[in-house]
Amino acid sequence: MSDWKRSSVCLCHSSTSTGSDFCLRSAVRKHNPAVDVYHSTAGETALPLLGLCEAAIEERKSDQRTHVLILHTEAGHSDVSQAEWFDNTAWVHAVQICDLERISHVDLLLTLALGFDFVLLQKLPLGHAAADQSREVELAQMMGGERRLELFVSQLELRNSMAELPRAGGRWPYKRPVLGPNRRATARACATVLMPTVHQPLNLPQDAPYGTVELDLSACTMCQSCVWLCPTDALSIGEHKCELVFVESHCIQCGMCKSICPEDALKLRPRIDPQPSADTQQILHQVEPFKCTSCGVPFVAKSMMDRLLARIWGRKGVQASEDVQELIPLCHSCQIQKQQGGNTKRAPMMIKAGQVSRQPL
Structure with a gap:
């Protein structure tokens, strides 16, 4: 047999059940040392598999065998256990996830960029969750995880997939991704690390x-x-x-x-x-800016001002008194000064009706 490690990760927000020592969606005790009970908090970069990746990358520094991550539900525990007896892969970490639907392309990209050569993910039953999972896997594959990420539905498929994996991974080929302030930024950072030779979108x-x-x-x-x-x-x-x-x-x-x-x-x-x-x-x-007719400072696109004045002078649904019309070509500061009775320094280019185009709008 090869070197296998088994653990569990709770993602079901079981912290909301005060006093409960169990995961809400499986018979896993939260205080079990093998269980990583992950609770996201406001403002935290939610990366529930980061701890696994950190441990894997440290192991990878001294062990150049192929590192494989298996993510499965409680229902897939038996299939994974049977596959272990037939496996000859070098180093495997099988993780039971209580809420596998919450594993997205962000988490998959992180594992591939930080410690694991391959990820095998249990396919969810048919339904909306399975469709969402397929989209997330496809997205992760296109963002740098091609040929390193697979779905399995049975013990036989899992065994076949693992049998095709190389035993030696060699030196870890990727730079450590810079984790971003949010999951989205982290996914982009991982994609950049996984595709070092890609220079086009x-x-x-x-x-x-x-x-x-x-x-x-x-x-x-x-x-x-x-x-x-x-x-x-x-x-x-x-x-x-x-x-x-x-x-x-x-x-x-x-x-x-x-x-x-x-x-x-x-x-x-x-x-x-x-x-x-x-x-x-x-x-x-x-576009060309429109300059305030009082101080000469650009403050809006000329095309927008032309359209507005054309509507007013052409009476196309916009009406304005003479006082308002005097304010329109002024910047905000000059408008305030004029309304407060201040003296504004007039620039030599006072706007006239003929200065704007009156094309139909």
């Missing part, structure tokens, strides 16, 4: 929470609706409110920007870019 499935946006410059009016609705600040407004700025690593492909865009100028493109450029700001669109 890789396309991902349509429901992947990573990607970029494509902007139709001819359609974008810089209305900023997408910016105000973006939940992660992947989209923002740059200098003088005349630049649309995008950070790919922040984009979760939620589609809110696309749904709110009145010009249908945005499209989503799921992908993973392992290069550092994904963490930097990119200017998607840059």
